[in-house]
Every structure is written in C-alpha cells, then in structure tokens.
Amino acid sequence: MIKLNPKLSQKLSYTILFLATVLAVVPVVVIIFIIIKNGASAITWEFLTSMPKDGMRGGGILPAILGTLSIVTCAIAITLPIGVCAAIYLSEYAKNNLLTRIVKLAIVNLAGVPSVVYGLFGLAIFVMFLKLGVSIIAGALTLSIMELPVIITTSRSALNSVPYSFREASLSLGVSRWQTVRYIVLPNAIPGILTGAILSISRISGETATILFTAAAFSVPHLPHSVLDQVMTLPYHLYIISTQIPNMPENVIFGTALVLLLMVLTMSFVAIVTRIYFRKRRKW
Amino acid sequence: MRKIIDNVIEAVIFMCGILSIVFVVLIFGFLFKEGFSFFKDFGIIKFITGQFWYPTSDTASFGILPLIIGSVLVTVGACIIAVPIGIMSALYISEIVPKGVRDVLKSLVELMAAIPSIVIGFVGMVTLVPFVRTLFDIPTGLTAFSGSIMLAFMAMPTIVTISEDAIRSVPWQYKEGALALGATEWQTMRRIVLKAAMPGIIAAIMLGIGRVIGETMAVMMITGNSARIPHSIFEPVRTMTAVIASEMGETVSGGIHYRALFAIALVLFIVTFIVNFIADLFLGKNKNK
Amino acid sequence: MVDKIKVKDLSCYYNKKCVLESLSINIAQNEILSIIGPANSGKTTFLRTLNRMNDLDVTYSRTGKVYLVGDNIFDMNMENLRKRIGMLFAMPIPLPVSIYENIIYAPKRLGLISKKSEQDAIVEQALKDASLWNEVKDRLSSSAMKLSGGQQQRLCIARILAINPEVILFDEPCSGLDPISTAKVEESMIELKQRYTIVLVTNNVKQASRVSSRTAFFLMGKLVEIDKTDRLFVSPKEKRTEDYITGRFG
Numbered sequence: 001m002i003k004l005n006p007k008l009s010q011k012l013s014y015t016i017l018f019l020a021t022v023l024a025v026v027p028v029v030v031i032i033f034i035i036i037k038n039g040a041s042a043i044t045w046e047f048l049t050s051m052p053k054d055g056m057r058g059g060g061i062l063p064a065i066l067g068t069l070s071i072v073t074c075a076i077a078i079t080l081p082i083g084v085c086a087a088i089y090l091s092e093y094a095k096n097n098l099l100t101r102i103v104k105l106a107i108v109n110l111a112g113v114p115s116v117v118y119g120l121f122g123l124a125i126f127v128m129f130l131k132l133g134v135s136i137i138a139g140a141l142t143l144s145i146m147e148l149p150v151i152i153t154t155s156r157s158a159l160n161s162v163p164y165s166f167r168e169a170s171l172s173l174g175v176s177r178w179q180t181v182r183y184i185v186l187p188n189a190i191p192g193i194l195t196g197a198i199l200s201i202s203r204i205s206g207e208t209a210t211i212l213f214t215a216a217a218f219s220v221p222h223l224p225h226s227v228l229d230q231v232m233t234l235p236y237h238l239y240i241i242s243t244q245i246p247n248m249p250e251n252v253i254f255g256t257a258l259v260l261l262l263m264v265l266t267m268s269f270v271a272i273v274t275r276i277y278f279r280k281r282r283k284w
Numbered sequence: 285m286r287k288i289i290d291n292v293i294e295a296v297i298f299m300c301g302i303l304s305i306v307f308v309v310l311i312f313g314f315l316f317k318e319g320f321s322f323f324k325d326f327g328i329i330k331f332i333t334g335q336f337w338y339p340t341s342d343t344a345s346f347g348i349l350p351l352i353i354g355s356v357l358v359t360v361g362a363c364i365i366a367v368p369i370g371i372m373s374a375l376y377i378s379e380i381v382p383k384g385v386r387d388v389l390k391s392l393v394e395l396m397a398a399i400p401s402i403v404i405g406f407v408g409m410v411t412l413v414p415f416v417r418t419l420f421d422i423p424t425g426l427t428a429f430s431g432s433i434m435l436a437f438m439a440m441p442t443i444v445t446i447s448e449d450a451i452r453s454v455p456w457q458y459k460e461g462a463l464a465l466g467a468t469e470w471q472t473m474r475r476i477v478l479k480a481a482m483p484g485i486i487a488a489i490m491l492g493i494g495r496v497i498g499e500t501m502a503v504m505m506i507t508g509n510s511a512r513i514p515h516s517i518f519e520p521v522r523t524m525t526a527v528i529a530s531e532m533g534e535t536v537s538g539g540i541h542y543r544a545l546f547a548i549a550l551v552l553f554i555v556t557f558i559v560n561f562i563a564d565l566f567l568g569k570n571k572n573k
Numbered sequence: 574m575v576d577k578i579k580v581k582d583l584s585c586y587y588n589k590k591c592v593l594e595s596l597s598i599n600i601a602q603n604e605i606l607s608i609i610g611p612a613n614s615g616k617t618t619f620l621r622t623l624n625r626m627n628d629l630d631v632t633y634s635r636t637g638k639v640y641l642v643g644d645n646i647f648d649m650n651m652e653n654l655r656k657r658i659g660m661l662f663a664m665p666i667p668l669p670v671s672i673y674e675n676i677i678y679a680p681k682r683l684g685l686i687s688k689k690s691e692q693d694a695i696v697e698q699a700l701k702d703a704s705l706w707n708e709v710k711d712r713l714s715s716s717a718m719k720l721s722g723g724q725q726q727r728l729c730i731a732r733i734l735a736i737n738p739e740v741i742l743f744d745e746p747c748s749g750l751d752p753i754s755t756a757k758v759e760e761s762m763i764e765l766k767q768r769y770t771i772v773l774v775t776n777n778v779k780q781a782s783r784v785s786s787r788t789a790f791f792l793m794g795k796l797v798e799i800d801k802t803d804r805l806f807v808s809p810k811e812k813r814t815e816d817y818i819t820g821r822f823g
Contacts, residue, residue, distance in 0.1 A: 010470035014380060020372035024444055025389060027437045028396040031407045082300050089301025093294070096631055099302070105561070106304040112491075112560030113311065114498025116525045117549045120532065124314040124546070128537060145307050152304070169666040169729070172626055173679035173736060174656030178290045178297075183682060184668060206400020209500040209525070213532050235402045235501075242406045243505060250410075257403050268398045272391075286684060 035257050042255025056219065056241055057248060061256055063223055067136075067231030068263075070224055071215055072205050074140030075147065080197055082144075083151030087193075090152070091159040092167075092181050111149035116209040118146045123213040137227040139215020143204045150200050158192025159185060191278030195271045202267035206260060208235040234260045315553055318546035322346075325540055331547060337511040337522075339531065339541045346544045348551070350513045354428065354521035355497060358507060361432025361517060362439055362496045367489055369436070370443030371478075374485075377444070378451045379473055390448070397441035405502030408434040413506060420518055426508030428521040434506050435499055439492035446491060446567075450484020451477060483569040490563035494556050500525040524548050577602040577740060577770040578623070583637035585618050585627070592618050594794045595637070600740075605762065605771040607781035607802065610791035611817065616774045619791070620742045623772065624658040625651055641740070656683060659733035660742040664749055665725035667717035672709050675717045675728055676700065679736045695735055703731035704761045723754025730761060741765065743773040747780065759784050778818055782806050790814045 046060055053059030086103075094100040122142025132138040162185050170180040208216075217230035218240060224231045238256045241248050323331065326346050334347015377389050412433060417425030454477050462472040478485070508520025509530060528545050535542040578600040585593040593615035600606050608616045621627040622635060625646065639646045646654050668675050676696045680686050686695065696713065700706040705727040709720070717728055726746060733741055743762070747755040762771060762784050775781050781788050782802055789799040790811070798811045809815045 006468045006471060010468045013470045013474075014376075017372045017376035017380065020369045021376045021389065023369050024373040024440050025392045027440075028392060028399065031399060031404060032395075034407055034411065035403065082303060085297045085300030086303060089297045093297065094301065103302055103304055105564075106308045108560050108564045109308050109557050110304055112494045112498070112556040112563075114500065114525055114552055114556060116498070116500040116528050117311070117315070117552050117556075120528060120546060120549045121311045121314055123532070124318065125310065129314075148304065148307070165662070165664070165666045166668060168626065168629075168662070169668060170678070170682075171629070172624065172655055172660045172662075173683075173732065174652045174654075175679055175682045176290055176652050178293055179682045183678070188669060202398060206402065208400070208402045209529050212529055235400055238402050238406060239501065239505075242409065253406065257406055260400060261403055264398055264400060265395075268395075 032261065035254055035261055038251060039254030039256075039258030042251040043258060047255060048259070051221075052219070056237075056245060057252065061234070061237060061259065063220055064232040064234045064237040064256070065259065065263075066223055067216075067220075068205055068234045068260075070136050070227075070231065071139045071143065071211065071233060072201055074136060074227060075143035075204055076197060076201050078140060079144035079147045079151055079200070083148050084155050084193060086148070086152045087155035087159055088181055088186075091156050092177065092185065107149045107152055110145070111153070113146070114209075115146060115207060116212070118142055119210045119212050119214060121145075122210065127214055133228060134213065134215060134217070134230050135228045136215055136224060136231055139211040139231075139233075140227075142210050142214045143207060146207070146210055147200050147204055150203070151196060154196025154199070155189070155193045158189040158196065161192060162188045191274065191282075195275045195278075198267050198271035198274065202264045202271070205267070206235050206264050208233075208239055211236065234263070312553065315546055315550040318543045319550040322540065322543035322547045326544070331544075335513060337527070339544060340534075344540065346540075346547075348524065348527075348548060350511050351522055351524045351527055351548070353513055354507070354511075355523040355525070357428045357514065357517060357521055358431045358435060358503060358523055359493060359496045361428060362435035363489070363493060365432060365436035366439045366443055366492060366496075370440055370488070370492070371447055371485060374444045374447035374451055374488075375473060375478070378448045379469075379477065390445070393441050393444045396437060401438065401499060402501045402505075404434060404438060405505035408502060408506045422518050424508060424520060426506060426520050427518050428507055428514060429517045431503050431507035431521070431523075432517070434502050435496045438499060438502065439495050442495050443488045443492040446488035447481070447485045450481040450488065453484070454480040483566045487563045487566035490559050490566065494559040494563065497559070498525060498552070498556055500529045504529055524552055528552075575602045576600065577642060578772075579640040581638045581640070583619075583622065583635065583639060585615070585622055585633065585635045587618075587630070588632045589634070592794050593622075596796050598789065598796060598799065600770060600772060601787075602770050603766060603768070604787060605766050605773060605785040607773045607775060607785035607788040608791055609775060609778055609781050609788060609817070610797075613793070614791040615794040616791045617744055620660070620744050620772060620774050623740075623742055624655050624660050626660060652683075656736055657738055658740040658742060659736065659738035661726070661729055661733060661744065661746050663745040665722060665729050667720065667725045667728055669716070669718060671714045672700075672717050672720070672728060673713040675732055676735050679732065683736060685736065699731040699735040700728075702734050702761070702765070703727045704757065704764070705731055721754070723750050723757060726750060726754070726758055727761060730758070730765075734765075738769065740770045740772065743771065743775075745775055746773075748776065755780070790817060792817070 048060060048065065049062050050060035051062060090103065119142065122138060126132045126138035126141050127134055166184050167180055170184045211233060215231060216233050216236035220230060220232050234256065238260060241256060242253050331346055331348060333349055334345060335349050336345040336347050337350055338345045377386050381389065408430065412430050413425035416427060416430045458476050458480055459472050462476045503523050504526040507523065507526065509522045509526060510520035511522040514521050528548055532545055535545065576599045580596055580598045583593065583596045584591060596619065610616050618627065623639065627633045641657060668678060673696055676699050677692050680695055686692060697706065700709065705724060708724060717725065720728060747758055750758065759780065765771060773785060785802045787799060788802045788805045790797045792813055798805065798809060798814045805814065806818060809818065
C-alpha cells in the first residue's frame, strides 16, 4: 500500500468529509424545494377553506386541516400535564433507586416503540377495549402516549437547567419541596417546556401510522362535531390521494403536502424562536 | 390545609412519574394477549420461519420470514448508506467548520427530522422511484434499494446529531495531547476523537437503526409491498411495519389475521426494546466518562 | 447563659466515610460562635447538618443528636426546622425575581402573612435590619440579579430575617466579597446578635476574631478546641490551634 503524506491525506479526508456532509444536508433542501415548486400553485384561499369535491380531486382540504388540528390539540392537552408531572417526579423527587431506574427504562422503551405499534395498541385499548371507536379522542390518546417520552425528556432538561442553588435557597428558608418546585423551579423552566411542547406538536401533526386505525377516515362529508367523530387528517389524506386515488391531479397532492409541511415547519420555527427569545431574557 | 394540598399534588406527581411503566406494561400486555392466542393457533416456530405470508387465502399461511428479510434488508441497506455518511458529517460539523456554519448545518440536518415521513415517502415515490427504475433498467423502482436510500435520509438526523454530541463532548485535552505530539488534525480526529466518542456513536447508530426498523409510511409507499422473499435488493419487499399498516384495515377484529398482525407488532416491540436498551447503555457510558 | 443548641455525639459520613467525628458542642443564645479550620475539617458539614440541608445529599448519613431548645432536630418537620434555623450560603443566591419578591417569597409561602398590607412593612424592616434599605428602597421592583455581590449577600440575609428565625447559620458568607462589602456584612452580623443566635463558618481567621464571642477550631473532622474568642486567639491551649492561627497569617 502506498503511504500517503499526512498533509495530503488530511486534505483528501477533509474533502471526503465535506462531500458526506453535503450528502447529509442536500436531500432535505431538495425535498422542500420539490414540494414548494410543485405545490405552491395549488394553494389558494379556496383550497384551504373548502370541502373536497369530485372524489377529492378538486375542492379544498379544510376537513383534513381541522381534523389534524383537533387531534393534535387534544393529544397535547393530555400529554403535556402528565409529561411535565412525570418530569418533575424524576428531576425533583425520585431517589436513585430501583423504581427510578425502571421508570427511566420504561421511558427509553416507550421512545423506541414504532408508531405503527402504537397505532395497533391504540386500536386494541381505546377503540375496542374502551369502546371509544375510531375517533378524535382515541387517536389523541394514542398520540399522547407516543409523545409522552419526548415531553418527559425535554421537560426534564428544562427543569435541570434551573440552577440547583435556587432550590437550595428556597428549601433553606423552610419552603416545602412542592412549593419550591411550583414557585421557583417551574416558572424558570417554562420556556424550555414550552419549546419542547411546540416541537412535539409539530412532530405529531405529521404522524400517520399512529392514527391510521384509531382516528383517521378516508373521507368524512362534514366537519368534526365532537371528539367521538372520525376525522380526515392531513397526513392520512396525503397518503390516500397519493396512493389510492387514480388520476389525482399532481398539484393537489403537492399542495396538500405543502400545507402539511408548512404547518410542521412553522411550528418548529416558532419553537426555535421561542427558545432564542427566552435564552436572551434569562436572568441567570 | 396547605400540607394536605401539597401531599395530594405530590401523590399525583408520583403517579404521573410511574405512568410510563404502566404504559409499557399495557402495550406489552395488549400485544401479548392477541399475539399469544395467535401463537397457540398457528405455532410460533411456523410463524417466524414460515416462508409464505398468505393471510387471506383459503389455507392461510402466516410465515413472516419474508417480512423479516424485508425489514432486515431495508435496514441493513439504510445503515450501509447512513452510518458512514452520518459519522463523517458529524465529524465535519463538529470538528472542522466554524461555529456559525456549524449551527446552520446542524439546523439543516435537524430539519430533515421535522419533515413528516409521509411527505418524505411521497416525494420519494414521485422522484426516487422512477429514477431508480430507469437507472438500473428494472421493471419497477419500488424496491428494497429505494427504500434503503429513503430510510437512510430519515435516519441521518438521529445519527448525525447524537454522534456530533458525542464527538463534541470529547475533552479538548485529548486532542491537544495528540496535536502536541505532532499528529495532524486528521490523525488526531481519526485515532483519538473517534475512539473516545465511540460509545456515543454506537448509541447514535443503534437509535438510527431503531428509527429505520420502526418507520412505516415511507417504506410502505416505496418498497413495493410484495411479501415474497426477494433475491436481490432490486426487488420489491414488504417490511413488518408495512404489513401491519396496510392490512390492519382489512382484518376482522379478533380473527386470526388480526391476531397475526398483533404478533408481528409484538416482535417489533421486542426488537426495538432491545435496540433502544443497547443504545441507552452506550449513552450512559458516554455520560459517565 | 442559656444554651440554644446542644449537639451530642454527632458523627457525619459521606459514602460511609467519616467527615465529622463524635462532636459535642453547646451554642448559647445570642452568641456568635465562629468555626474555623482548614478545608475538609468538617465545619461546613456541621453547619449543613444543623438545618438539615445535607439531608438532600443521598450519600450523606449521620449518628448522634442535636437539640434546638429541647427538641431533637432530626425528629422535627424539616420545614419547621428550617424556618427556625436559617442559613446563608457562601455564594449569594438571589432568586431570579425582584428585590421585593425575594424578601416576601418565604413569608408568603410559609403563610406568615395574611394581609397584603403587611408585606410592605415586612420588606422594609428586613431590609433595614440587613442594612440594605437605604441602597435599594427606590428600586424594590428591579431584579435582584442586578445588585452587586455584597448587596446580594445582604439581600439574602434580609430574606432570612423576614421569616424571623431563632438561629442563623453563615457558611463562609464573605468568601466571594471585597473588603468593603465584607465589612458591611460583618457589621450587620454584629447587630443581629442582639436578637439571633449566630453560627459562623469562616476561612478567614481575622473575621472570626472580629465578630465572634466564642470560636471553635475544627481539624480533620474533630473539634480541637473551643473557647472565648479573645482567649483562643491570645493563648490557645492546643499547639495545632496555634499553628493554624499563626501559620496562616503569622
């Protein structure tokens, strides 16, 4: 084998690393570009605010947008308080014992379960066993369990970023543990928790496999009335029109994908801006 | 009074804290209940090693070997692409570029994770699939190969961000020591930094694998959904996740097909549990250093 | 003199390693007791045992008894104990709220005030007692984080005074402060002696001699000597005490 001069070998290696980075970064740009380029023409006020027509080949996607919004709202309303409490338990109360280790293991495990398995579990427990039927609430409950480990993890790091000395100062004044958490730790952790929550909303908005058999409907002729309704959702609608319906106008599919993408990216963006804003304002 | 309220709240917090355990047990319990009853009817050995997945024919057969092969093929393919690229770009991002560029590159990589898998699947279907078909001149572009490429992109954010964290947490004294001895930056990176960051990188790879195995919608749209044992990566395959997603709607609740899909979910649950457990062990190792 | 705190055969451990060995000591009411000694002598551990801050540390354990006017503190409710024995830390830790909120935080949480009108009076009194009132009275609503280090430390004193404890523990309260700020903190300590019992842990031997009525010398987890401050500094009984006092500032 030829032994390369170290300088040259470094130059060569850096070039390869650079190319690898390009490969890692370019696809996302390409995907976003393709969707915007092909989908932008479909986006009109009517597209966003009217019901589908002609076997979904025309009209708008209002029911899918509202369906996604309602499921996501319910899911985050369920998972956020539970997740934050669980994070408080782990960060502020849990001792270093077997129970805590099992809880942490359970969270790691929950985080790794594939979304389609969550979907199946949701079908078995919420749709069938609890007889909620295929509905917004069944889908939201399933999503909320799926998102729980993420909320717990982000909330924990938000809680842990509050200096330990604040807790000590409060406790040393005779203030109880819970009051310390409630009045000192939580207010200072709220920005981080909020950022995590918005990112979670963004993530579950695009989730398909989980709601496939727990909430989503092929087509619903009316807007959702109650949490026990089946709904159309954006990701499932995109799946249907891109794979199940023949002669679907391409720009409608791309338009739907673009709406979903915009929804998700806007929320990620809001989360990032929130984080930067609060970091700047942080007092310690 | 204050004391009582405190106690009630603390009890609620404790219950939320251990709720994760309850959910894991519930998920396992529900999957196991249906899966176990399926194993009793069909036999677990026949299930795992059976070569034919004919769930709806008159003499139904529920062998998931083709599905396992499908999942493994796609996962291995995705790893072969994503792991080297992911680690190399993690190195590049954390060690070579200045901080401003680093933040931009990192955000771009993370952006990929924000895109819903259904959107990625759709774009792959309309761009990558025809491209693969014409490039290799094969009857269909819906192949394990296309699936691997798409999944590699989807696992990239996980692999890059976690490896990057691991690489950056290598103490600078390590590098300085090597550089002081006359090693070039690249030699230092390859011999010292990569080695020290290895537990974190392994964790990143494991989590990436977990992400790929569990991915459903994109694979379903791209891999062609054929539950036959493939001869090469340029043939359509069907993964375990895709089978569940595409067939659940057609089953009769409580029927053998329905229960067979739960049995597959049970297999997935156990596999991802192990993968994530290993990842967690390595992550812990990295932290303890 | 009445004894406020009686320590009987107290031993403390971290991870089973002994850091304070069978300590017995009495602390009189309204005295300032200084505890001096080199690093790792167990003085801070002793202090953090007195209001049970160390109970937060899972590696910590202890044997022995400490009585606060007759009650064993290890049997007391933790919150009640800490309300009676306040503690000032080495680094000033203002809470990230306004000066006013810092003072009123504990009284509010502990349910010591029923009417809103009492708040202003409590804040003013506490800040006056900690000799900070004149410096901050016009900006009570600004963030406590904006105060200087010395002001922050006096704010922390005021915060303790607002819950009216019986004993105040000072854990090297001036280690991060300049001489002028230190003088101000010491000044308020001497004033506080009228109403409170004070235990001061310090690395600064001169500080001990300036403010305390009695001084105890700790070394490697043991009490070597305790005496009236002037006597201990002029004619220590133990050679080791003399070495420490003179060796450092000889």
